[in-house]
Amino acid sequence: MKELILTLQKEIIVPVEMDKVLPEVIEKMSLEEIKNIELVQGRKRVKLDDIFDVELNDIEGEPRVVIKNSNQKLKYIGSKMTKGEVIVEGDAGMYVGAEMKGGKIVVNGNADSWAGQNMKGGELLIKGDARDYVGSAYRGDWRGMSGGTIIVEGNAGNEIGEFMRKGVIHIKGDVGIMAGIHQNGGMIIIDGNADVRVGGEMKAGAIIVYGKVEEVLPSFKFEGIVENPIIKLSKKDEGTPVTGTFYKFIGDYVNRKPKGQLYISVDSNPDLI
Amino acid sequence: MEYIIKNGIVYDPLNGINGEKMDICVKDGKIVESVSDKAKVIDASGCVVMPGGVDSHSHVAGAKVNVGRMFRPEDSKMEIFAKKGLRTGTGFSVPSTYKTGYQYCEMGYTTVIEAAMPPLIARHTHEEFLETPQIDKAAMPLFGNNWMVLEYLKEGDIKACAAYVAWMLKATKGFAIKIVNPGGTEAWGWGKNVHSLDDPVPYFDITPREIVRGLAEVNELLGLPHSIHVHPNNLGHPGNWETTLETMKCVEGIKAKPKVGERETVYYNTHCQFHSYGGTSWKDFESKALEIAEYVNKSKHAVIDVGQVTLDETTTMTADGPMEYDLHMTNGLKWANCDVELETGSGVVPFIYSPKGPVYSVQWAIGLELFLYTNTDKVMLTTDHPNAGPFTRYPRVIAWLMSKKYRDEWLYNKVHKWAQQRSHVADADKEYDLYEIAKITRANQAKVLGLSETKGHLGVGAEADIAIYEIDPEEKDGKKIEKAFRYAKYVLKGGEVVVKDGNVVKEMFGDTIYLDVQVGEELMKEVLKDVEEKFRRYYSVNLDNYPVSEEYAHSWRPIKIDATDIN
Ligand SMILES: [Zn+2]
Numbered sequence: 001m002k003e004l005i006l007t008l009q010k011e012i013i014v015p016v017e018m019d020k021v022l023p024e025v026i027e028k029m030s031l032e033e034i035k036n037i038e039l040v041q042g043r044k045r046v047k048l049d050d051i052f053d054v055e056l057n058d059i060e061g062e063p064r065v066v067i068k069n070s071n072q073k074l075k076y077i078g079s080k081m082t083k084g085e086v087i088v089e090g091d092a093g094m095y096v097g098a099e100m101k102g103g104k105i106v107v108n109g110n111a112d113s114w115a116g117q118n119m120k121g122g123e124l125l126i127k128g129d130a131r132d133y134v135g136s137a138y139r140g141d142w143r144g145m146s147g148g149t150i151i152v153e154g155n156a157g158n159e160i161g162e163f164m165r166k167g168v169i170h171i172k173g174d175v176g177i178m179a180g181i182h183q184n185g186g187m188i189i190i191d192g193n194a195d196v197r198v199g200g201e202m203k204a205g206a207i208i209v210y211g212k213v214e215e216v217l218p219s220f221k222f223e224g225i226v227e228n229p230i231i232k233l234s235k236k237d238e239g240t241p242v243t244g245t246f247y248k249f250i251g252d253y254v255n256r257k258p259k260g261q262l263y264i265s266v267d268s269n270p271d272l273i
Numbered sequence: 274m275e276y277i278i279k280n281g282i283v284y285d286p287l288n289g290i291n292g293e294k295m296d297i298c299v300k301d302g303k304i305v306e307s308v309s310d311k312a313k314v315i316d317a318s319g320c321v322v323m324p325g326g327v328d329s330h331s332h333v334a335g336a337k338v339n340v341g342r343m344f345r346p347e348d349s350k351m352e353i354f355a356k357k358g359l360r361t362g363t364g365f366s367v368p369s370t371y372k373t374g375y376q377y378c379e380m381g382y383t384t385v386i387e388a389a390m391p392p393l394i395a396r397h398t399h400e401e402f403l404e405t406p407q408i409d410k411a412a413m414p415l416f417g418n419n420w421m422v423l424e425y426l427k428e429g430d431i432k433a434c435a436a437y438v439a440w441m442l443k444a445t446k447g448f449a450i451k452i453v454n455p456g457g458t459e460a461w462g463w464g465k466n467v468h469s470l471d472d473p474v475p476y477f478d479i480t481p482r483e484i485v486r487g488l489a490e491v492n493e494l495l496g497l498p499h500s501i502h503v504h505p506n507n508l509g510h511p512g513n514w515e516t517t518l519e520t521m522k523c524v525e526g527i528k529a530k531p532k533v534g535e536r537e538t539v540y541y542n543t544h545c546q547f548h549s550y551g552g553t554s555w556k557d558f559e560s561k562a563l564e565i566a567e568y569v570n571k572s573k574h575a576v577i578d579v580g581q582v583t584l585d586e587t588t589t590m591t592a593d594g595p596m597e598y599d600l601h602m603t604n605g606l607k608w609a610n611c612d613v614e615l616e617t618g619s620g621v622v623p624f625i626y627s628p629k630g631p632v633y634s635v636q637w638a639i640g641l642e643l644f645l646y647t648n649t650d651k652v653m654l655t656t657d658h659p660n661a662g663p664f665t666r667y668p669r670v671i672a673w674l675m676s677k678k679y680r681d682e683w684l685y686n687k688v689h690k691w692a693q694q695r696s697h698v699a700d701a702d703k704e705y706d707l708y709e710i711a712k713i714t715r716a717n718q719a720k721v722l723g724l725s726e727t728k729g730h731l732g733v734g735a736e737a738d739i740a741i742y743e744i745d746p747e748e749k750d751g752k753k754i755e756k757a758f759r760y761a762k763y764v765l766k767g768g769e770v771v772v773k774d775g776n777v778v779k780e781m782f783g784d785t786i787y788l789d790v791q792v793g794e795e796l797m798k799e800v801l802k803d804v805e806e807k808f809r810r811y812y813s814v815n816l817d818n819y820p821v822s823e824e825y826a827h828s829w830r831p832i833k834i835d836a837t838d839i840n
Contacts, residue, residue, distance in 0.1 A: 140346035142606060 023084025498723020544580025583662025
């Protein structure tokens with residue numbers, strides 16, 4: 001199989017869209033063809049080798065794209081990918097892993113907003129921080145993330161998992177306001193603290209917060225304290241075991257018959273109730 | 274510039290030309306008897322030639338269309354228009370203005386009527402017209418929930434109401450009297466609706482029957498080119514077919530007296546598909562299209578456009594505020610709601626007509642039944658764009674009508690079986706020919722709008738708005754029919770070639786048509802006193818800032834109506 005190593009030659013001002021450089025695409029191409037891939041840059045088009053040093057190697061296993069010297073001007077990295085691996089050395093711009101269906105993306109740096117937007121499958125691992133709308137729906141749409149796993153090792157911004165329907169988002173740091181807004185399925189795990197309005201307007205799915213929460217919306221109903229719960233997202237779901245002691249809430253009761261589950265660590269929030 | 278269109282097969286219903294091979298001559302923007310030998314030749318062999326399409330009901334410009342664009346970025350993403358030399362655009366069901374103009378033009382349409390203009394926001398509508406290329410346009414101001422109309426009609430003062438309508442048409446540069454859920458949108462301002470023709474409107478204590486009948490009388494007293502254009506009460510509700518029939522009947526006996534044009538009808542029922550529902554709930558929901566078609570066929574005074582459901586994800590938008598609320602409660606999707614002071618209201622909700630949905634499939638079938646069972650002189654093709662589907666689906670509707678095979682492919686393979694069980698669409702063997710297609714896409718519209726002197730036909734003196742489609746008149750392959758009507762071989766607008774091989778090759782801006790109606794001076798003076806009073810007491814804008822001023826069009830085309838005999 002093939003490994004494509006791209007090294008960004010110099011700082012760019014106008015962002016470049018990287019959605020044409022996917023593992024499943026380069027797998028079938030020659031070096032010459034790859035160098036000539038056209039990328040959208042603002043209102044112009046550039047060839048891949050106009051801005052990158054391009055190296056192609058034969059490797060064992062799945063096809064792989066490595067982007068070195070990357071920064072937030074590179075948008076749509078791994079967007080719509082279905083297999084293989086994309087490794088970003090540096091930061092990734094907006095929409096990394098948007099609509100991805102399979103394979104794995106690793107960002108060894110920070111990611112700009114909309115990481116994993118409308119993701120359908122696969123794995124997106126961000127080693128640094130991610131900005132707003134991690135795993136959200138496209139702006140305006142009510143049909144959000146439908147599968148896959150997003151892991152952010154640092155902090156994340158506002159409105160993560162907006163309209164999420166399925167899959168897992170795991171933020172190891174803190175999150176901003178309105179995590180899981182309009183959530184309709186899937187699971188959001190927040191190891192750190194969460195700002196206000198967690199789970200606002202959620203209908204289904206689960207949110208687990210291990211850190212401190214600023215508030216719980218008054219439209220959530222307190223169900224009691226649970227220990228080491230096994231969280232089931234549907235009747236057929238075998239359940240996901242979670243360790244710890246939590247306040248359990250159901251909401252958001254601004255909706256009719258909501259099934260959203262909100263678990264908040266008792267240890268980190270001793271005075272919540 | 275002179276052109277001669279050679280060897281095309283011509284379909285021109287208003288002149289009785291049904292598939293004759295003949296040449297069409299064009300000079301200085303008009304169709305003429307003959308041209309000099311310097312005329313450029315357009316070879317139309319293997320093609321059919323029709324007058325430019327006329328859309329009598331479409332939501333393409335103005336405040337609620339723009340709300341649709343703004344609150345549906347996900348719709349923008351669905352379709353992107355980017356062609357060299359043209360303005361880019363986005364949007365599948367609510368396209369941006371340039372995309373709207375270009376795509377109508379690609380389909381051979383040259384005139385489009387915006388179906389609902391809130392008078393207070395007329396300026397916004399005309400601003401969007403300024404940015405909508407390729408087509409002539411006009412907009413119909415909303416009158417069916419207007420306080421002054423309700424008051425004059427309650428008092429039985431038809432003349433004063435007529436003078437007010439004349440003033441409003443000129444002030445808003447409007448084209449016809451549009452009525453949406455008469456009385457119901459005003460009731461919505463009180464959190465209510467009206468549910469039958471004799472249900473009184475809160476506060477005003479007037480009934481929908483009095484509003485519709487009254488405005489029909491006003492329309493004929495003024496002698497307007499178009500009739501009243503009506504969206505009756507109870508749109509989209511099971512069992513509403515009775516309200517629809519009653520509304521059609523309530524204007525029986527009123528005589529058509531247009532001072533311009535050849536209209537014979539006094540009642541235009543728009544998007545009739547949404548008004549032909551039987552049953553008492555969505556569970557026993559069924560088609561009453563045949564009953565409606567039967568009444569329309571035997572009634573001289575009424576015509577309908579269909580509002581065909583195209584089974585797409587689209588955006589609903591109407592001045593029928595309470596209906597949009599009901600829709601939002603049904604599908605749970607986002608909802609925009611608006612009150613327009615003293616005049617009207619509106620709502621917007623996205624909608625997904627899934628082919629597998631039982632109700633949607635019946636709606637689809639009802640539209641087709643109306644086409645297949647109504648006299649083709651009395652029915653018009655619309656999708657109530659974008660309410661039942663985007664206008665870019667007209668070619669698909671044409672294909673369903675021209676090919677039973679294609680229709681059945683959908684009926685038996687794609688849509689829910691309720692379409693077979695709860696309508697008569699499966700029994701219809703009718704297939705439209707191109708003559709009938711020309712009627713329901715241009716000729717009927719031109720006539721009923723009162724624009725047939727120069728639009729909707731290819732006779733000498735007509736505007737040289739011409740569509741040339743590459744299609745065999747006997748074609749039954751649905752996909753081929755669709756393609757031929759989606760992308761015209763040539764389109765001429767005002768005597769110039771604007772589309773070639775489905776691509777817009779010349780950008781131009783059409784006229785904005787409006788009515789300039791003069792009533793007796795004394796009467797107008799009296800009515801203006803009432804108008805001034807209303808502005809002083811209730812409006813949040815100044816009367817002087819209200820009328821649409823001259824700079825709001827590339828070129829105005831006023832239709833002058835002398836009604837000074839009304840005193
Ligand atoms: Zn409409």
